[in-house]
Amino acid sequence: MALNDVLDRIDTELDAATERLMDLLRIQSISTDPAFKADCDKAADWLVADLNAIGITAEKRETPGHPMVVGHVGEENADAPHVLFYGHYDVQPVDPLELWNRPPFEPQLEETPNGTVIRGRGASDDKGQLMTFVEACRAWKAVNGSLPCRITFFFEGEEESGSPSLIPFMEANAEELKADLALICDTSMVSRGVPSISSQLRGMLKDEFTIVGPRIDLHSGHYGGPGLNPLRTLSEIVASFYDNETGRVAVDGFYEGVHEVPEDQLRQWQNCGFDEAGYLNSVGYSQPHGEKAYSTLEQQWARPTLEVNGLWGGYNGAGSKTVIPSEAHCKITCRLVGDMDPDALRSKIRKHVEDRLPADASVRWNNDLEGSPAAVMNIARPEFEAARTALSDEWQREAVFCGMGGSIPIAGFFSSILGMDAMLIGFANDDDAIHSPNEKYDLKSFHKGIRSWARVLDALSRK
Amino acid sequence: MALNDVLDRIDTELDAATERLMDLLRIQSISTDPAFKADCDKAADWLVADLNAIGITAEKRETPGHPMVVGHVGEENADAPHVLFYGHYDVQPVDPLELWNRPPFEPQLEETPNGTVIRGRGASDDKGQLMTFVEACRAWKAVNGSLPCRITFFFEGEEESGSPSLIPFMEANAEELKADLALICDTSMVSRGVPSISSQLRGMLKDEFTIVGPRIDLHSGHYGGPGLNPLRTLSEIVASFYDNETGRVAVDGFYEGVHEVPEDQLRQWQNCGFDEAGYLNSVGYSQPHGEKAYSTLEQQWARPTLEVNGLWGGYNGAGSKTVIPSEAHCKITCRLVGDMDPDALRSKIRKHVEDRLPADASVRWNNDLEGSPAAVMNIARPEFEAARTALSDEWQREAVFCGMGGSIPIAGFFSSILGMDAMLIGFANDDDAIHSPNEKYDLKSFHKGIRSWARVLDALSRK
Incomplete structure (x- = not known):
């Protein structure tokens, strides 16, 4: 033959x-x-x-x-x-x-x-x-x-x-x-x-934003107390992206277009020989950290994410600097599944951020980053x-x-x-x-x- | 004369x-x-x-x-x-x-x-x-x-x-x-x-810490979902430092050693000609952002702070990188008043952070930073x-x-x-x-x- x-x-x-x-x-x-x-x-x-x-x-x-x-x-x-x-x-x-x-x-x-x-x-x-x-x-x-x-x-x-x-x-x-x-x-x-x-x-949505607080970098001896610190605002906004009880993303409407994995496919996945413990342990994890209602494989293959890939602002050299910076920066990417629409999702995430800005803070978006379903x-x-x-x-x-x-x-x-x-x-x-x-x-x-x-x-x- | x-x-x-x-x-x-x-x-x-x-x-x-x-x-x-x-x-x-x-x-x-x-x-x-x-x-x-x-x-x-x-x-x-x-x-x-x-x-306490998540930087295509992201953990910890209802620092025992300003001194301050609106507006603030129960001057002169002076981790170059970084870094300083003890306060802050670490995350402290009352x-x-x-x-x-x-x-x-x-x-x-x-x-x-x-x-x- x-x-x-x-x-x-x-x-x-x-x-x-x-x-x-x-x-x-x-x-x-x-x-x-x-x-x-x-x-x-x-x-x-x-x-x-x-x-x-x-x-x-x-x-x-x-x-x-x-x-x-x-x-x-x-x-x-x-x-x-x-x-x-x-x-x-x-x-x-x-x-x-x-x-x-x-x-x-x-x-x-x-x-x-x-x-x-x-x-x-x-x-x-x-x-x-x-x-x-x-x-x-x-x-x-x-x-x-x-x-x-x-x-x-x-x-x-x-x-x-x-x-x-x-x-x-x-x-x-x-x-x-x-x-x-x-x-x-x-x-x-x-x-x-x-x-x-x-x-x-999975698809991908990329976005990047800057929280702007005071007009210029401030000295915390002068403004520490009454000053709004954009690093704090950014941290609070990032924290608000997640619901720690369920492990879900807490952005309104985030899961629109996400479908459950069909039973037969799920059974196949469960028997595919995936070494969950090895996969997690090899990078230092004792457990999965995503949505609690889903298995590690589902979290990785069939569930969407909102991930912070970069966060920076203020002073990061040796020693310390008592600065209240004017700006704080954040890069995010989302992994998309099912019929999630990248453009619609971008709007939802941006609304989530904008709805949480305190007085005297503003946000600037990078409009050069794309998305794909x-x-x-x-x-x-x-x-x-x-x-x-x-x-x-x-x-x-x-x-x-x-x-x-x-x-x-x-x-x-x-x-x-x-x-x-x-x-x-x-x-x-x-x-x-x-x-x-x-x-x-x-x-x-x-x-x-x-x-x-x-x-x-x-x-x-x-x- | x-x-x-x-x-x-x-x-x-x-x-x-x-x-x-x-x-x-x-x-x-x-x-x-x-x-x-x-x-x-x-x-x-x-x-x-x-x-x-x-x-x-x-x-x-x-x-x-x-x-x-x-x-x-x-x-x-x-x-x-x-x-x-x-x-x-x-x-x-x-x-x-x-x-x-x-x-x-x-x-x-x-x-x-x-x-x-x-x-x-x-x-x-x-x-x-x-x-x-x-x-x-x-x-x-x-x-x-x-x-x-x-x-x-x-x-x-x-x-x-x-x-x-x-x-x-x-x-x-x-x-x-x-x-x-x-x-x-x-x-x-x-x-x-x-x-x-x-x-x-005011006195000063300086500290710096690193939240460590996975053993190495991860690709969010492989670990996005089940992966613990230290940037998220750090954001949640920083957010937990504050009580937004009152504007107070939410670290247990933070205000030990803080005294109220005596009435007569407060009266003097109220009449010292401080231009609150000018002071705030000159840097882009419409209102003070510290403890709500205290005036701007008290927030600046007589109240302690916990300020984030630097935050960084992950990717901050052009475009995007789908990384789940291994580490996230944070520099803080506190302004101290009254009888606040820098060493005791350092322990309280470190305990606050350590108490909030999720499974599979750890913290590394910089022990080279000093404090003064x-x-x-x-x-x-x-x-x-x-x-x-x-x-x-x-x-x-x-x-x-x-x-x-x-x-x-x-x-x-x-x-x-x-x-x-x-x-x-x-x-x-x-x-x-x-x-x-x-x-x-x-x-x-x-x-x-x-x-x-x-x-x-x-x-x-x-x-």
Whole structure:
């Protein structure tokens, strides 16, 4: 059988595949830092060459920022399902460098208590994950001379710096990029060894405000007592965001558009192998701290949040300064779920703040921060069940439709710009330290990730 | 009469006195910045030379920091009262320089709606105030050949940088510095034209703490919901410091040692000419914001505070970062009154914070910050009433014993190290912009300040 031959070839070629990934990891494609612009270009060139080597038409496409890589294969086979695969070749900066146990761009295999890992910046996010798909294609092509699906490859180099070129490029090349379904490999497994398809992503609302008190910074010897201190006002407003009895956000109307998770999905989540204690303990928590009526997984995947990400004002140097500052600043983000409307929510939060301003205090808003609604995947499509079966076969463990606490705007863009559903399958683990020192990707994730995509492509071609 | 001749000479010599002050103001004696070390030295030399020119024995005395200036006059007159006069020749830094209307160390007379002012860094704090006393001595000496009191001059050059050498120097030179009473000219008048003797100064307690939540900074896509956010915890704790119904501090036992202001003193304060509306409006307040049961003046002079001077944590750069930070930081100071014990209060505040920590949060305290109790002047001493009469005569307005919201530790050191009471008389106005751009000293403050000290010295010699 063709698939079994493909899987065998993946096993025998694993060392070569790992070497290829190491090659890509050696390229310092940090997208946020202009000093690495040539490296980003080099990574794009590397990917074009690698796709070409497999027999896939591909080219580098310039943008105002770092280039895209677009490739096509199987166009002659009009009856085969047509998928687009998305990944990104850029990586996060490496600082603080002194916390790495080895140079971040000199990747190496390391033995750890959890098995062999590929250590290096980008090993997991997203070069390693991206290459699981490319290697699956390589094996299919080598064994069968062709791929089971028609495939469009779409790699960007600006994901870690806000993807400024992405929407214009997708709009300008919509016809070329359109496919039946987008595949994305940039997510984690719900727990080690449990294959996972993300069925929902939270949305995001960003806002920032400044509480203004006195006209100028005051000396607390002169105004301490009668003076209004905006740091106090800000603290009181932040405290008022929450109801500590229930753990809920206390902003009026905050939960409009939030839906309860259906019973059957909840049961699946409860049995998905999520290691709640490990997840909490690993960062120093003995218990979850969100809404008391919901489990940790629900708090993370299916409930909205209002989070303070930054708070500052007054003096923060050494020693003390008896200042009553004129201003106090606050940055917030909300994670959105269900049908929560970012614009409506922004108004509710702003009203909450404005309603609580004492006399002589005012608020100034930053109007440059955006919002995006939650995304719910169309898991009713037959491709999702086909992929789930393929993943379950590979991992010998029932694959789960899981939620995701994060926000991946690209999934929404495929829908809004290209009218395509997206399916997110990833093999990262929570301890991969993406964005942090000592990033790694389990060799098992890489190996079984390649095998998983070989099976998924096979399954999609049969559905 | 000798005093009248002295006052006349002060009037005719005002231009010369102003020129001398300008000379001193041209010296850039910024004590916090090592780049100006030679300038501090130069200011000390200038003062030694000026005292010598009057006929006063004086010398520069080295310290590990900037030098002291110590002078003596009238030692042969063992029967005369012996006063010590304290002032400081160092000044605050000048930044932001672009907000000055002229170079800060090129002083000049300027006409303003409130009369002629001497504009320049240090004009009020404290070179101008210091020179009111020196010029009074000069006039006395010129007219009468001697001074009516025995006087020790004691000038330091580190007041604006925390006076690190002061206590060791006072301890090492206690015998030399001891006098009957310390005079300090570093305070303001309660309102324009109302001569003021400070009868009480608030004390100070400084503290700083860090709320620690998760072990590391977290991504709100992974932990937003179940994650404990120390910025929220800190905000809730700061909010809990206050009772908004009454405006009081809500820390258990906070008001222990606080006494009500005696009726007669309160009546005096009510009639001291304090411009409450102007004081509040000038910084953007329409009303006082402290304890509702007390007047603005009482809130400022006679009531304790717990003030947040700095708050910071998380991300404060451009745009947004979806971080749940590991730590949140807070700097506080308390102004103390009456018999409040700084050490006991520190324990109460720390207990308040620790009692409110949720599970999985901890607190780390900075143990390097000190405290000092409030100081109540010994206004029962006859010198105080004598000085009050002298000031009333000069300003043709009854002088008042006023409170002061600030803390001047030197007054306490005279008491604790040298066993001396201190009397604080100053001629600054609230709009002098000390520590700020465009510092000035009213020419009227300078002129009548000199005349005031001439009268006070006369009155002390007769008491």
